[in-house]
Amino acid sequence: MLYDKKRYQEAIGSWEASVALDDSFATPHRNLALAYYNKNQDHDKALASLQKAFSLNTADARVFYELDQLYKKLGHAAVDRLKAMEEHMELVELRDDLYLEYVTLHNTLDRYEDAMALILKRHFHPWEGGEGKVPTQYVFARVEIAKRLLQENRYEEAVNQLLAAKQYPLNINEGKLTGAQENNIDYYLGCAYEGLDRSEEAETSFLRASEGLDEPTGAMYYNDQPPHMIFYQGAALRRLGRELEARSRFNKLIDYGEKHIFESQSIDYFAVSLPDFLVFDEDLDRRNEIHCHYMMGLGHLGLGERQEAEQHLKQALKLEPHHQGAAQHLELCEASI
Structure with missing residues (x-):
């Protein structure tokens, strides 16, 4: 009641008193973790409290999910988070959101075939805040598998993976948004068709990849x-030989990042479908900074300015170690596009 009325420090005091009287009840430890993180910005105490809460009830899948989200926010290594999940697979199986984090960690750790197998064997259900997340990991895995096949000159198999990326399987229970952008899929399809000497299909794919919204956004x-x-x-x-237009796209990414990196951010009151689980408060300015570094890294990468690209992509990863896009494109700094 006190926390709901925004009397946060009084609420914290009450929960601390509860723990002092009897520290074997998980709920006040869990509540303290959220309050320590969100209201006192005391990340160490938040982590200790949430770990204590889970240790008192290791059958609570929600608290385990919250603990993993806190590990993620605090920058814990993906391999350590995955190990913790594998020790509690019975809980991972209980929640779609937790299971999807398990899938995402496989993608983050370059285990794309495993991620794909995990997605295809589960029947997902829509949940508030989960919109677009399962398709994102599905497409990510398909495209990364295809890129490996391209490197091995296995072009026909790459085409099959990329065409599959355009078709969401029924078990994920989510359709493709109208106007969904698939520039990355079409670009790599063009590369695969080139490898097969199917020049008309390659050109068609590159043309599709070149189209769409070209103004960066938040x-x-x-x-x-x-x-x-x-x-x-x-x-x-x-x-397609349209170098001036290509450079225009890359420069737009750099210009947006440079212009907006220090802007203060806020959520619209009527916002829906936020991209993340919001038990722990999000630092929107920090997220914007990550986004702008990512944009500038992509822009410099496109212009062939590899040192600048690496600098911005590494900064994005320093601020958000689990940023799949930054890690994915940092690898391209070592290769040609």
Whole structure:
């Protein structure tokens, strides 16, 4: 009641008194963790409290999910988070959101085939705040598998993976948004068709990849266009011999990042479908900074300015170690696009 009335310190005092009287009850430890993190910005005490809460009731899948989210926010290594989940697979299986984090960790750790197998064997259910998340990991795994096949000159198999990425399987229970951007898929399809000497299909794919929204935006909601779609527009335009247009796309990414990196951010009161679980408060300015570094990294990468690209992508990863896009494109700094 006190916390609900925004009397946060009084609420914290009451929960601390409860723990002092009897520290074997998990709920006040869990509540203290949220209050310590969100209201006192005391991350160490938040972590200790949530770990204590879970230790008192290791059958609570929700608290385990919250604990993993806290590990994620505090920058714990993906391999350590995965190990913790594997020790509690019975809980992972109980919740779609927790299971999806398990899938995401496999993708983050470059275990794309395992991630795909995990997605395909589960029947997902829609949940508030989960919009777009399962398809994102599905497409990510398909595209990364295809990229490996391209490196091995297995072009026909790459085409099959990329075409499959355009079709969401029924078990994920989520359809494709109208106007969904697939520039990355079409770009790599063009590369695969080139490898097969199917020049007309390659050109058609590069043309599709070159189209779409070309103005960068923020990353507040799940249906905001990811900036790498503009990057792949530029990459496709380059393959089509339209270098000036390609450079325009890359420069737009850099210009947006430079202009908006220090802007203060806020959530619209009527916002829906926020991209993350909001038990723990999000630092929106920090998220914006990460997003802008990611954009600038992509822009410099497209322009062939590898040192600047690495600098921005590494900064994005320093601020958000689990940023899949930054890690994915940092690898491209070592290769040609």
